[in-house]
Amino acid sequence: MCIAAIPTYTMAETIHRVHVTIEPAGGSIPSGVMKRMQAGIQAAAEHIYVGKDSNAITSQSESYRQITADIVDRILYGYNVRQLTVAPGSTTELHLSLAPYGNTVTSVTTTVEYGTLSSEARQLVKRDMDGIDARAEQLLLGLPLDSLDWASTVAQQTIRDELAGRLPEFAVQTVVHPGVETQVTIYVIPQGAAVRKGHAEVVSNTLPAAVFWSTKREFDQYAEAMVGMPVAFVARHVPDINEGLQMKLNRSRAVTQFGISMAPKVQAGEDVTVVITADSSRYIARGEAYLDAGRSEKNVGLRLYAGVRQGKGSWYMEADFYPEDYSWDIFPSYKYAITEDTALTYQYNISDSAGRLRLDQALGGRWNARLQHDFKPNSNELGVSYDVHSYLTLEYVWAEHDNWLRVIGRI
Structure with missing residues (x-):
């Protein structure tokens, strides 16, 4: 009986794409920064691997790993490659373990510059921007300082994109001041048609209008505070403004002591009108x-x-x-x-x-x-x-x- 030894070969494949996964070796990497890293590494890796024979990559695996690690070190300032594995195939899997070096961001403080907007306008804008400071911290906290040259661009673009949906009536600019204690400054700039005038009117079917002269003057000032705000922003926030005015009216003496019913209605436009209907219930x-x-x-x-x-x-x-x-x-x-x-x-x-x-x-x-x-x-x-x-x-x-x-x- 004769036994023949038949050699076996792995079928060679042409590499068509590269899939990159990244694992932090120390600390954590913000998701936005992680996506930017993956995109950058994948673009570079495709130049190296796509079109090559998978068996050729396997036979020279150490050389390809070293070339890939060197390129990643150049792309990702602030991070070192701790481990890199390559699994050749039609879709080649590239897995990296990255560790930061040098000092890292230990705190992130966000400041919003509102320009000439009134305090009333600032409160409405602040409500729309709720949580943006936490988002900036999520994007930057823990990053190596050397990585901020490219990572801050990701953070700025991410913040602008998020606020574009929340504040469509404003142009938003973001500046990152890098450091161990990183400062983020957000500038909100009104755009589009703006409010030019504002005034209040008190309408009553039951009481003399002269009785409410002081109320009119008080809310004239509130309406005038909307000057400079985008008309579309005021129109979008009419329910919020009405709610705030109603709470203010409910605390007035006319309501609490004299039982007068007072209801506001904001008419948005380049000339904002705050109409207050004031009537006695008795x-x-x-x-x-x-x-x-x-x-x-x-x-x-x-x-x-x-x-x-x-x-x-x-x-x-x-x-x-x-x-x-x-x-x-x-x-x-x-x-x-x-x-x-x-x-x-x-x-x-x-x-x-x-x-x-x-x-x-x-x-x-x-x-x-x-x-x-x-x-x-x-x-x-x-x-x-x-x-x-x-x-x-x-x-x-x-x-x-x-x-x-x-x-x-x-x-």
Whole structure:
């Protein structure tokens, strides 16, 4: 019996790609830096290995390991190759164990430069940037100082990319000041259309607007603080701004001591308006004066309201005084809020023993409309008004036999 010894050979393969894995031999490597390392090493390794015969690599494994280690040392300043293994194949596996040398970053402090933004704007920006200091620390803490020449670029780009999603209305610049105690400075620069003006208005259907003059001045300052902020940033943060204003209003004396309901509404744009609706939940006490241009009789008047509120309804007395003949019209009235924007009112004129029905409708923005029917005489009146601000309204009136412009000043 004869036994033949047949030699065996490993089938040679052409290397098509290189897969790199890195393991820290001491400490840890931030994930962003790790990806940059892998990408750099893989690009270099592909020049060495791709297209070569796997058996040729195996037969000269020590030479290839040394060449690869030398190139990695040149690419990754601040790290030494402790161990390198190469597994040749169609996809060649390259595994490295890296250790830092020299001093490392022991602390990372992040500072944000807001430029000329107001304290109110800074609070909103700070909320959007929440956790960015921890992210900077995660990217840089523990890195060798010699590696910061290239690793800080990774950290800067990563921070910019993250803040681009959180603060799309700002251009973000990041500067890393390397050292054992590394400093990171982030600059936020507004871009796009900016707020040019800001003011506040206090609107009340139950109380004299003059009562809220100090409130208006206080919130004028808040609205003016938004000047310079990107319009899109303010628009995105309207719910946050409203929430903050509501908390501030809830602590005011008008709410805590006098039971006045106050609700803010921010209108974003190049001219930011903070509209505060202030109404008593119990009482009605307000007045207005009007002047009609294009009307011959009762074209100047003083109108006073006083009453109480009950749920969606209001019982009140309206008194109209006409200086031209020193006469009065007295209207016991009931108003019911059908919706937030629609109200129906019935009034009875004691002087003429006649009733009238009135429908008020908010049209959106500063526009409103009213439709009024007087039972004696049997006539209708339509008015469309525009609120110039909380103290002045312009209304154009169409009556059955006449039209006129009414200027209404709220007291």
